[in-house]
Amino acid sequence: MLPVCIGVFGYMLIENANFLDALFMTITTISTVGYGEVFPLSTSGRVFTIFLIVGNLGIFAYSISLITRFLVEGDFFKQIRIIRMKDRIKKLENHVIVCGFGRNGQSACDMLKKHQVPYVILESKKELLEMYLNKEHFYYLNEDATKDESLLDAGIERARGLITTLPNDADNVFVTLTARGLNTKLTLISRASNGSSFTKLKRAGADNVIMPDRIGGAHMASLIVRPDVNEFVDILSGQAGADVQLEEFSYERLKKNLEGITIVDLNIRKLSGANVIGLKQGDGSYIVNPNINMVLEKDMKLIILGNSAQMEILKTLID
Numbered sequence: 001m002l003p004v005c006i007g008v009f010g011y012m013l014i015e016n017a018n019f020l021d022a023l024f025m026t027i028t029t030i031s032t033v034g035y036g037e038v039f040p041l042s043t044s045g046r047v048f049t050i051f052l053i054v055g056n057l058g059i060f061a062y063s064i065s066l067i068t069r070f071l072v073e074g075d076f077f078k079q080i081r082i083i084r085m086k087d088r089i090k091k092l093e094n095h096v097i098v099c100g101f102g103r104n105g106q107s108a109c110d111m112l113k114k115h116q117v118p119y120v121i122l123e124s125k126k127e128l129l130e131m132y133l134n135k136e137h138f139y140y141l142n143e144d145a146t147k148d149e150s151l152l153d154a155g156i157e158r159a160r161g162l163i164t165t166l167p168n169d170a171d172n173v174f175v176t177l178t179a180r181g182l183n184t185k186l187t188l189i190s191r192a193s194n195g196s197s198f199t200k201l202k203r204a205g206a207d208n209v210i211m212p213d214r215i216g217g218a219h220m221a222s223l224i225v226r227p228d229v230n231e232f233v234d235i236l237s238g239q240a241g242a243d244v245q246l247e248e249f250s251y252e253r254l255k256k257n258l259e260g261i262t263i264v265d266l267n268i269r270k271l272s273g274a275n276v277i278g279l280k281q282g283d284g285s286y287i288v289n290p291n292i293n294m295v296l297e298k299d300m301k302l303i304i305l306g307n308s309a310q311m312e313i314l315k316t317l318i319d
Contacts, residue, residue, distance in 0.1 A: 006055075010048050015041065082142075089139055089155050092118055097154045097162045099145035099175050101128045104165040104191055104212055115245075120154045146174050151182060161187035169197035173204050180205030243307045247314075248280070250301045263302075264292040272314040274306030 282299030
């Protein structure tokens with residue numbers, strides 16, 4: 001468009017041509033069609049025409065090089081992949097967004113994958129995502145998690161939870177605050193490096209704040225103080241690789257009418273082999289190893305322990 005404007009203006013200025021003749025002359029010149037001169041050209045007009053042709057060829061060659069580089073270097077296919085990934089993410093519901101794909105982020109994703117919970121990774125460093133770029137059923141965005149647009153692209157309005165494991169506590173606070181504003185029902189879990197960030201993250205809306213360094217040190221010490229107990233806890237949490245699962249079943253999630261029903265009436269042990277090892281009450285308090293004659297009430301959640309096969313049977317029976 002710019003060469004056309006320059007050509008029209010030049011012919012009108014140098015040859016005193018009217019607009020239509022100047023436009024026609026410009027188009028035939030830069031397109032190299034060569035119908036002939038619409039009006040006799042002066043020496044200045046011919047010099048201008050030469051520069052117009054050479055300049056247009058230069059612009060054309062530069063444009064071709066840009067297009068070629070765009071295709072050859074993969075930018076075109078990269079944009080296609082990004083568009084396709086965003087379209088796939090738009091179909092997700094009740095998923096988890098993991099911000100940051102460092103050591104903690106990868107561990108969180110491994111656990112989510114093990115429990116077949118769909119998740120979307122937000123990571124600004126492409127090198128951390130390289131090994132996963134071509135894997136199917138893997139959702140990721142190479143974007144900055146601190147930006148509202150990135151969280152919206154990850155489907156935060158439809159997500160069930162968000163885990164932010166960014167190395168900078170200030171970024172985690174910002175992500176938590178932004179995420180809470182975009183989805184008030186979201187379960188927010190944040191990583192913290194410094195103890196001073198704990199209160200800030202809580203105020204920003206985090207449901208839980210985890211300090212990996214402190215937990216790791218305490219866990220290592222407890223393996224000396226009470227090794228067997230901690231190894232057993234690792235088995236229960238699934239960290240030791242054993243086929244053990246802990247699941248929660250809410251009152252509303254169960255098929256039966258539970259009014260006046262006790263834990264023993266559910267007959268979970270006999271029907272599936274799994275065990276009720278805990279109960280979360282409506283006020284948020286927990287009961288470990290609850291009495292089997294306890295009557296279930298609204299807002300209660302059962303904490304059930306079993307292997308994967310027992311959990312699948314249980315889900316078909318009461319879920």
